[in-house]
Amino acid sequence: MKQIINHFNRRIRIAKKKRKRKDKEKLRLTKEHFKFLQPDPPNFYEALKCALSHPLVFFRSGIRGAYHVSVPPVTDPAYAQLLDQPLYSYLWNYYQQKNRLHSVKWMGIPTLKVIFDLWVYQEILFQQKPDIVIEIGSHYGGSTLFLAQMLDLIGHGQVISIEIHNQNFLGQHARVIEIEGDCSSPKVLDKVRELIRGKSVMVIHDGDHREFAALRDLELYGPMVSKGHYFIMEDGIYDLYNPKRGRINPEQQGPLKAIREFLKKYPGLFTIDTNSERFILTSNPYGYLLKTGEL
């Protein structure tokens, strides 16, 4: 904001010199003129009017952008309202409305994902071709089958699916090794360690999202991830929304806090890959962790 104001003020100073205007004060730009750029100005049209009222701004190129803001971007009545919503509302509704998150299916199997993340998974799998993908929390297995079929297309790799209650699991596939049990139990950990020996490994954590559990699983499974591969911690989105406005899933809040704590405890071990969040609509803020160090 400060930079924009300075930019315009500089241009005004040049213009003023050229035109030898006397009424300097009248031309000074203040924060008031830029209020319309704030995320939720209390009175958007008043703010915009104030910006447009500036004698120089109105005719300068910068105002073209401002003018566009005043014109509805979509006028088609069937879509105008649907598309006129902030991203945070869209994501919120994606989780809260049964016909969004709970309608996502992969090959007919429920898959609890924001679908942009699945595309990013496909990119990561193709680029890195891990020998093993450990999925913690499979539920119906839509995500497990998605991973297995991606590995089929790539022609390499296996999925270890760990699910505490896998009576609903429908993701059976030749590349899937099912383990039923608590991912933090010594029995499950021993089995996983045996299966991954000598293999390149990535981990997708979509199990218990409470802070203590997410942190515990980062500690237990982080060391299993091979250098140059990912630990994907899902559902940090649960932590993002302001508690005063309500949470998406208050009982499962914690992944983002756990990530921050873990990274603070082991600096340099993982690096947050924000490029994997470039589509913005993701369940996993700061959740794509690339292993860049060793313990």
Ligand SMILES: C[S@@+](CC[C@H](N)C(=O)[O-])C[C@H]1O[C@@H](n2cnc3c(N)ncnc32)[C@H](O)[C@@H]1O
């Ligand atoms: C959000 S669902 C997984 C959704 C699935 N990955 C998908 O995208 O469709 C979370 C699952 O994690 C399982 N879970 C919770 N705690 C677990 C633990 N400690 N070990 C293994 N699985 C766990 C739950 O039973 C539940 O089925």
